[in-house]
Amino acid sequence: MQLFVNDLTVIDFSYCCAERGIVGESWIVDVLLEGSLNEMSMVLDFAVVKKQIKAIIDDAVDHKLLLPMQNDTVSVEVSSHRAGHELVNFSAKQGSYYLQSPSCAFAKIDIKQIDIAAVKNYLTDIILSHLPKNVQGLTLNLRPENIEGAYYHYTHGLKLHDGNCQRIAHGHRSKIHIYKNGQRSAALEAAWSSRWQDIYLASEADRMASSEIELSATAMTNLTPDHQLFSYFAPQGRFDIAVPSNILDVVDCDSTVELLADFIVRQLKQQAPNDEFKVVAFEGVAKGAIANG
Structure with missing residues (x-):
């Protein structure tokens, strides 16, 4: 007997890619369970699937930075600065990234x-270890949203967030709709998608001096004038990151989707003050904010 739940959840995360750098991503999760019927004549209660399996997936990868530990471009060490924190050094084609975060912010x-395929196998092993014995099979389907039009991948962190959005290197794959004088503009959408493709979005308020940043000894030796440094404290701990300027956009606000939508509107108004704009900015799948100006 098989039981399925489509659109169980969306995982928003970032991952290290040797070619593209740190990439923000959003995948929709579908679940198919196979097994014998239990004492309630079910393979598994839908409530358990929706709550327990979603919680397992969220804990494993959601709002984390996924690290491919067999890749020579990535190294991880226990932080010498703070208990319960780890230091990550990552060298990509675009440049080198360096981070410090609480250990819970990374998935190794x-x-x-x-x-x-790799994330599906990783999650399948974790989930199966938590399911009752009558469930013998699990098939996960991870898929990006089907987007017609422009979209971008971005990574950020929200220091004021009480939940996992506070992690300094989690991200999203997001579409964007921009209206100019009531008409949707494919050109403007494409321009912003190009500007923010595989970008790291940092807040100017979080900028940190090199004398105050907490990174690995390797990072401190290899930092260049091209690196920009950011850090903040949040409920889970301290977060630090060094990002190359060529894949960075520093905004004059926090990087919530509400303020990013407003930021885009303000940028557009600077270029065309006599025009009216509406920006529908998405944060991953099926959620976002609207700003007008």
């Missing part, structure tokens, strides 16, 4: 490359 996966 024993693979060479982060992709759908």
